[in-house]
Amino acid sequence: MASSTGKKRSAPDSEGPAVTTAIKRRRRTDFGCSSMITRSQTLSAARNAVLHTTELLENILYFLPMKDLLFAQRVCMKWRELIQRSIPLQEALFFRPKELNVFWKVVEEADMLPKAVKISREQYMQGSPGEVFQTAIPNEMLCDTDLTFELFHWPSRSTYLLPQPSSTHPEASWRRMLFAQAPFCEFKFYCEHSEEPGRESVRDCALEMISFPDKSRAGDLMAHFEATEAEGNYVDWDSHELTFPGALFMVEEELEIGEVDPNC
Structure with missing residues (x-):
């Protein structure tokens, strides 16, 4: 009588595909969160670069409404010092005279x-x-x-x-x-x-x-x-x-x- 030398085949794992799908979904989610964090960090770095570049910040502040420009001095000491020493901003606030040289x-x-x-x-x-x-x-x-x-x-x-x-x-x-x-x-x-x-x-x-x-x-x-x-x-x-x-x-x-x- 021939003896059975083959291994017993295991039953199919019905949870396998579900687990695989969940892992893939988690990876996509993790990648998406990572991508959002990276974009946020990039935007934050760009914003900081602009606000810490004196010439760019001065140009942005120049186009603010007059009252907003006055209140901008309360944001931080850096902004206050910039506004007080900037000739264009002092002229925009009417603290410093500006010759327009336009005649009619x-x-x-x-x-x-x-x-x-x-x-x-x-x-x-x-x-x-x-x-x-x-x-x-x-x-x-x-x-x-x-x-x-x-x-x-x-x-x-x-x-x-x-x-x-x-x-x-x-x-x-x-x-x-x-x-x-x-x-x-x-x-x-x-x-x-x-x-x-x-x-x-x-x-x-x-x-x-x-x-x-x-x-x-x-x-x-x-x-x-x-x-x-x-x-x-x-x-x-x-x-x-x-x-x-x-x-x-x-x-x-x-x-x-x-x-x-x-x-x-």
């Missing part, structure tokens, strides 16, 4: 509103007051200026002061700001004041030509308000109007245009 001449035409055409500095220097102007960018934190309204009301170049919540704080940073870029040393200032708030019957007004040799900062004008209030008068913030006789207010994006025509 008003051209009158029959049956049409006058328009302004760009001229050279030499033409500006040879022009007459009320006929030639230089571009000014108003400080949006200090002034409310309707740039569109101005084009239809030549030669109106007025702006209205905005109330400041920290007006009683002598250390407030806005006091060091210029009213406009390029800075003007001379402007007309109109305000109303009364003995008590809301008493229209005793309201008085003042119209002055003010000259500041140090480029007309907000703190200089505040000294006039404080002197008026020290005499026992109440100053009405809503009536503060500044008129710059030689300025044409614009926004920075308009500096490259060659003509301002309200008829178009």
Whole structure:
């Protein structure tokens, strides 16, 4: 009788394919997580490289809205130091004067509103007051200026002061700001004041030509308000109007245009 010399065949393992599938799925998941971590690390490294490169960070900060740029100084000492020593950023915050060197001449035409055409500095220097102007960018934190309204009301170049919540704080940073870029040393200032708030019957007004040799900062004008209030008068913030006789207010994006025509 022949003896069986073959080994007993084992039963098929029904869990084998499931285990294999689970292992493959786990590997794909691990690879995906690893890939995401790698991408995150790469993005983090790129972000850090940008924010730690002075020139790139300065350029990014320059295009922030003015209030955001002020608050950016609170992020860290590095940002604060950069903003305080950067000439372009100090000019953007109106702490440092900036010459725009953009000049205009008003051209009158029959049956049409006058328009302004760009001229050279030499033409500006040879022009007459009320006929030639230089571009000014108003400080949006200090002034409310309707740039569109101005084009239809030549030669109106007025702006209205905005109330400041920290007006009683002598250390407030806005006091060091210029009213406009390029800075003007001379402007007309109109305000109303009364003995008590809301008493229209005793309201008085003042119209002055003010000259500041140090480029007309907000703190200089505040000294006039404080002197008026020290005499026992109440100053009405809503009536503060500044008129710059030689300025044409614009926004920075308009500096490259060659003509301002309200008829178009």
